[in-house]
Amino acid sequence: MxxxxxxxxxxxxxxxxxxxxxxxxxxxxxxxxxxxxxxxxxxxxxxxxxxxxxxxxxxxxxxxxxxxxxxxxxxxxxxxxxxxxxxxxxxxxxxxxxxxxxxxxxxxxxxxxxxxxxxxxxxxxxxxxxxxxxxxxxxxxxxxxxQAGGWGDFRPFIVKRKERESEVITSFYLVPQDGGQLAAFEPGQYVSIKLAIPGEANTHIRQYSLSDAPAKPYYRISVKREEAVGDRPAGKVSVFLHQQVEEGDVLMLSAPAGDFTLDQKDDKPVVLLSGGVGLTPMISMLNTLADSGTDRAVTFIHAAQHGDVHAMRGHVEDVVRSNPRFSVYWCYERPTERDRREAAFHKEGFVDLEWLIHTAGNRESSFYFCGPTPFMKKVRDSLLAWGVEDKNIHYEFFGPAGSL
Ligand SMILES: Cc1cc2nc3c(=O)[nH]c(=O)nc-3n(C[C@H](O)[C@H](O)[C@H](O)COP(=O)(O)OP(=O)(O)OC[C@H]3O[C@@H](n4cnc5c(N)ncnc54)[C@H](O)[C@@H]3O)c2cc1C
Ligand code: HEM
The missing domain is CATH 1.10.490.10 (Globins)
Structure with a gap:
């Protein structure tokens, strides 16, 4: 000392x-x-x-x-x-x-x-x-x-299936190359992927939240392709995964990590809020709650730019249909003509306090959220203004943690 x-x-x-x-x-x-x-x-x-x-x-x-x-x-x-x-x-x-x-x-x-x-x-x-x-x-x-199925550093996984979820998000279903057991994880946790890109001097490591419930015969990640915009270069790993990695290829994965996890012993209603690709840990939590046959009320709120980049919509609607205590709300920033024709969204613009109160209903719920930093700031400020207790507010940054 x-x-x-x-x-x-x-x-x-x-x-x-x-x-x-x-x-x-x-x-x-x-x-x-x-x-x-x-x-x-x-x-x-x-x-x-x-x-x-x-x-x-x-x-x-x-x-x-x-x-x-x-x-x-x-x-x-x-x-x-x-x-x-x-x-x-x-x-x-x-x-x-x-x-x-x-x-x-x-x-x-x-x-x-x-x-x-x-x-x-x-x-x-x-x-x-x-x-x-x-x-x-x-x-x-x-x-x-x-732990059973666990490991220390990086373990090779085979891409068993690659599936397009939207114009910008693609899922990868991963199974251990050694044919061994998968380690358990908590919904909300992520894995690190270590990639050697041909022609690059260094390896690149990035985190991806596991986007399905635990106890499946695979890990699933869902990755947004970070395109080049103006003088901002394209994302290295996300673009390589989208463009170069195919079924049968091998990826090096860390064991699941992270402390942003769904408290499954809690019995309060749950509100899962996400913006854009921030939906991945929320889908894992939603699927876990559905698989558990919970009797908690679950509200899934998702903000996307518009219907073309909205991933996993059909899946969430199926889950909500089969669980009477689950509900879902979509907020589109810039709906397309088709979104309007099909009345595909509940709110246009951004999530705000009034709409949160309307959709989430009960401020004694447990709130989990993830998305771009301005989205998270708006959600957190709104929850605090509504009087939600700090201990019921949980969030994850898709980058080095900052402050909201
Ligand atoms: C806990 C956690 C969970 C995550 N879960 C997911 C998930 O489920 N799905 C998902 O898609 N992502 C997730 N992410 C984000 C992911 O880890 C990557 O950050 C993301 O895929 C971008 O990586 P990249 O290699 O494609 O981009 P990078 O090459 O890392 O670039 C990132 C951004 O920086 C910009 N940039 C790069 N170089 C410069 C420069 N010189 N000047 C200015 N800008 C620059 C790029 O244009 C790009 O927009 C998560 C992150 C964390 C920390
Ligand atoms: C006491 C010493 C250290 C402190 C306080 C510290 C702190 C941090 C913090 C705050 C982050 C960001 C976490 C986040 O994503 O939210 C981080 C990430 C990281 N740390 Fe450390 N760290 C320490 C030591 C180390 C050491 C010894 C290494 C290895 C050489 C290391 C390598 C990294 C890497 C690679 C990341 C991820 C950063 C990235 O995005 O590239 N750190 N650390």
Whole structure:
């Protein structure tokens, strides 16, 4: 444990580091990738380019430092990150590398302000924070390796079936190449896929939520093709999966991970809200609730741009038809002429508080949602304005977690 003096130094320098947060982490990545180019096989280059990972890592280090004398209070946040780390194959030997380059970057950016005392305090604090992560992750690796059908790093899966769900979303049904058992998972969890794209220097790892209920003879992921728009390049992994990966091909998968999961012991009504491809974990939850024969009321609310890019509509309507306590509502941002002719949607525009109250009905429900960040912000703000308790609000980011 750290002594009081070290804790005082850490707490007094957090605000200074916050000011330089992004400069330090940006420099840290530059240094680290220069001396350890093999780590480019693990990190997401698009997140790097857009500065998203820099912000996430900086925030996490300062949050941890701020709570250095009571790290147990940030354990839920540590666990969420640790799930991601475990799915990426981060191991204890990676931590000293990060520590060394983070310290060097702090020294470089702060210049003379980085006294010996400050650097020593931060080295000690990083050691404490890293050991918490390492220990939480060790438990997660153990659990994931020891469970029936489980494994530690990446396992080859065969694409058994590839199925188009909409103009932009395609599902992949995956079975273990070794013919072995599948590990159980919680609805809402994701897997990491590690892809070697011919001609590319590095492998690319991305997360995809499992989009069907557990206990099927396959894992299913459903991927949106991220097209190039203007000077924004096309998405590497999603486009490769759509265009190049065919039935019979092999994909490397992590074991399921993540703490955004449906609480199946809860007996409150459930409201599942999604925007665009954010529907994947919601479909897993919906199917799980339907398979369980639950008597909870379930409301499925989905926002799409219009009917042509609306995935799994028929499936959701079938599930709702066979479960009298389930209901469904569609919100289209820009309905097509056909959507209008067929009265294919319940609301035009965006989800708002009034419509949420109208559709969800009961603010004592458990709310789960996922979608683009502006959608999630609108949903969360609306739920809080309605008086929904924080403990009943659960959401997932399809990227480095930010704040809403
Ligand atoms: C927990 C979790 C679950 C997820 N579940 C799903 C799911 O079920 N289905 C799904 O489809 N996705 C899901 N995602 C998102 C998925 O992991 C990928 O992020 C997504 O498929 C895009 O990856 P990509 O390789 O195609 O795009 P990338 O190459 O990673 O690019 C991502 C975006 O960044 C932009 N970009 C890239 N380089 C630059 C640059 N230099 N400048 C500016 N912009 C740039 C691209 O145009 C693109 O829009 C999930 C993510 C998480 C974290
Ligand atoms: C105590 C030290 C560390 C902290 C506080 C930390 C924090 C974080 C945070 C906050 C995220 C974003 C999680 C999210 O998606 O919401 C993240 C992701 C990640 N971390 Fe760490 N991390 C640490 C150590 C490491 C180490 C040692 C490695 C390996 C070298 C590593 C590799 C990654 C990778 C590859 C990602 C995914 C980023 C991406 O999108 O490319 N981290 N980490």
């Amino acid at each position: 750290l002594d009081e003096k070290t804790i005082a130094v850490i707490k007094s320098t957090v605000p200074v580091l916050e000011v330089h947060g992004t400069a330090i982490t940006t420099r840290f990545y530059e240094r680290m990738f220069t001396s350890h180019p093999e780590l480019l096989n693990i990190f997401n280059h698009a997140n790097q380019k857009q500065g998203r990972q820099q912000t996430a890592l900086a925030n996490a280090v300062y949050a941890a430092a701020q709570h250095i004398d009571q790290l147990e209070s940030i354990l839920p946040a540590v666990k969420r990150i640790a799930h991601k780390h475990r799915s990426l194959g981060i191991r204890p030997e990676h931590y000293p590398i990060v520590g060394q380059h983070l310290l060097a970057a702090i020294q470089e950016v702060l210049g003379d302000a980085a006294t010996e005392e400050i650097l020593e305090a931060w080295a000690a604090a990083y050691g404490v924070i890293a050991s918490v992560f390492i220990s939480v992750e060790a438990d997660m690796y153990k659990e994931s390796e020891e």
